[in-house]
Amino acid sequence: MNRRHRAAAAITLVCALGLLTVPAQAMAAPTPDASPSPSATAPASPVSPASPAAPPSSEKDLEKVREQIETLYRKAGAATDAYNLAEEQAKKQSGEIVKLAQAIVDGQTRIAELKDRAGAQAREQYRNGGLPPGAQLVLSDDPKLFLDGVNKVRTSQQANKAVLADLTRTQEDLETYTQDASTNWHKLETNRVKQAQAKKKINAQIAAAEKLESQLEKKERARLRQLEKEAANRAQTAWLATRPVQDTPSTSGATSAAGKAAVAFATSQIGKPYVWGATGPGSYDCSGLTSKAWAAAGRPIPRTSQEQWRLLPRIDIRDMRPGDLIIYHADASHVGMYVGDGTMVHSPRPGRHVTLAGAGSMTILGVVRPDK
Known part of the structure; x- marks a missing residue:
């Protein structure tokens, strides 16, 4: 893609910036879950809403339900972390694209200004018969006019070189900005896909846990909460026993x-x-x-x-x-x-x-x- 096409493509990003403000819900970012990713309609083991477990018939069964619910919520927490990380990265990429889009616009403005200056210098030389300003004075027999002419030629040459160097550098920067913007846009879309996948997994795990708990009778749900407290107390007691200070x-x-x-x-x-x-x-x-x-x-x-x-x-x-x-x-x-x-x-x-x-x-x- 030539530079003009790259710049045109970059400007398209400016028009697309409105898409970057779509709000996304935020959360905590884990290591990938080794277990298969559940779908929204068929959460993974250990519990599937499509095949609900039978209501617990004993304390032992209720304890298993507690463990299953805890596992589901832990998996939801891990997916929540993944969602949060993807969201943070998407925010970063959006911000980078906004900055790069502005840099592209500024670069194009700068190029237009430099081209105007280069054109003005070219027109000035044309009016002087193709010679830079001061060149005619170099042909003078007057020593003072000759020296003035030499200085003007040098100044003109330096100005021309500076304009051309600035123009080349700005065009290179513009091409880099365009490439960076394209890269960041692809990263943004990748993170949005990750967000969607994590959100689907979170909702599936939470739905499975809620459905499992909803199958319990009122007294069983109360006992479930008691079992949760007892498990936490056992873990806390064991931990405190290992703390020397x-x-x-x-x-x-x-x-x-x-x-x-x-x-x-x-x-x-x-x-x-x-x-x-x-x-x-x-x-x-x-x-x-x-x-x-x-x-x-x-x-x-x-x-x-x-x-x-x-x-x-x-x-x-x-x-x-x-x-x-x-x-x-x-x-x-x-x-x-x-x-x-x-x-x-x-x-x-x-x-x-x-x-x-x-x-x-x-x-x-x-x-x-x-x-x-």
Whole structure:
């Protein structure tokens, strides 16, 4: 494609920028799920809405249902992380395209100006019989006029070279901007496809979990909630038994001012519902809560739990202090904020609200400190 065609193609991007403002719901970004991706109508094992499990007939059966529901929501959380990461990347690509489109427009304006200048210089030489300004003075017998003519010829030649060099450089920049814009556009579309796939998986997993729970009788649902609490308490008790020290200044250090501010923000959100992709103010997903809390403390952090785990400084769990983020599960698909005394605040899952819970009530992957 020649330069003129590349520039024309780039301008098309400017016209398409209106498409970039389509709102997209946000959330937390995991490693790919090793299990097959479910469709909207046929969620993957362990539960398929098309083939509902029989209502539990015993405590053991109800415990299995609890485990199945927990697995489904964990998979939904992982897909939510993937959705959030794709959305963040799509926002970045949209911003880059906007900048490149403006650079293309500016470059075309600059080229038009340089061509006008080059044309004016060419017309001036034509009026002088094809000679640059001052060339006639070089032919003069007057030494003073001769020297003036030499200086004018040199100045004219330098001006012509500068215009041509600037024109060449601007045309090259314009071609680069066009290529970059095209690349970013393809990345944007790729991330939109990822968002759509993650959204489909999230909705399928949540629908499967909700359908499974809806098959229970009222007393069974109440018992299910009790089983959830008992499982969390067992995990918390086991975790506390392995902790040699609890929040002592010698190991955890004094909580920073930013950490205190982040904790204050997060705990003030208690009672607000979990909504996948939400970052407040009325609802949150897990990483939406932690990222907003640290932003309120003046320390912006990555949007997703996986990116928080990947990019933020890690610390030993024994050195944990209020404000630190606890990353859960092997795929880093959940995150909570430590508030002290073995407790964390988090937004658990669909159907639940921001709440306090035992820091060890789920499997801990590690701890990160945003302000280290």
